[in-house]
Amino acid sequence: MFDSLVASATGASGAAGLDGWTRVESASCARRVAAMVDMLAVVHAADGSAERDQWCLDNWSAVTAHIGAAARITSGAASGMLLVGIALRERFPKVAALFAAGLISYPLVRAMVTRSANVIDPDALRALDEQLSSAFQDCEPLSVDKTEKTIDAIIAEVDPLALRRREAQARDRRVDITIEDGSGLATLFSTLFATDAHALDLR
Structure with a gap:
């Protein structure tokens, strides 16, 4: 898939070339985020991993520091991307597939993940993954505000309590x-x- 995206973008020019390289950029970012999750999985699979969770430099901190050095970003930025990657792998496989195909951008994916953090019911999560991927697969560009409102509307449909929990957090x-x-x-x-x-x- 990725090789075909690169080949298509390389052979195009003008608006078609721009569109092609935009998809390549998103698909590349998807693989970058997935690689971060793989790094954490390797550390968790290592002998003695569970004993390090209470260390000053635990598994998560060690991996985000490693990611930060490799990707030339701060460990805080690495931590944020790692959280998004884990959510895609464990909660939103259909959204992850769109991202890997370069059809949606990282900022959109991050908005989906962060705004849906309160959705915990497995059935609601599956429905949310389906509806988000369907709504944004061929969606025209939206402003940040309209994007967030669209995501929130879908969340309210599949799990109204998720929005209420956000309101409760705000009151607290x-x-x-x-x-x-x-x-x-x-x-x-x-x-x-x-x-x-x-x-x-x-x-």
């Missing part, structure tokens, strides 16, 4: 500050709306 947002007596330090823990967190980070 808070900021906790603990002052460490005598040390001169304090600990701040918070759960915020992403927009508020971004504003706080900039400040």
Whole structure:
């Protein structure tokens, strides 16, 4: 599949060439993310893997550090991509197939994964995978807002409780500050709306 995409893009020019290389880029990204998941699987399969889960540098941290060095990205970015890859492999095989074929982009895939994190029922997950892959296979480009609303509408159809759980999480947002007596330090823990967190980070 991938070789045929590259061959098709190589032999095309103009808009057809651009479309071809865009598909190659998405398909390449799909294989990149899958390779990250394979790296984690190898570490988990190694002897003594379970004993490392409580280490300062556990399996996940070790793999994301390795990915970061190999892919020239931060370990945080590697962790995010690894989470997306695991979700595709374990939760969304039909969406993963579209991604591997270069028919949808990584930002769209990431939006699907992150916005559906609260869907946990197996039957709802299968229905969601089917509907997301069907809705976006031949979809015209959408703005970020319209993309999120479309995904949310599908989630609401297959598992309305998933959206309610998101609302409950929003109501539970808070900021906790603990002052460490005598040390001169304090600990701040918070759960915020992403927009508020971004504003706080900039400040």
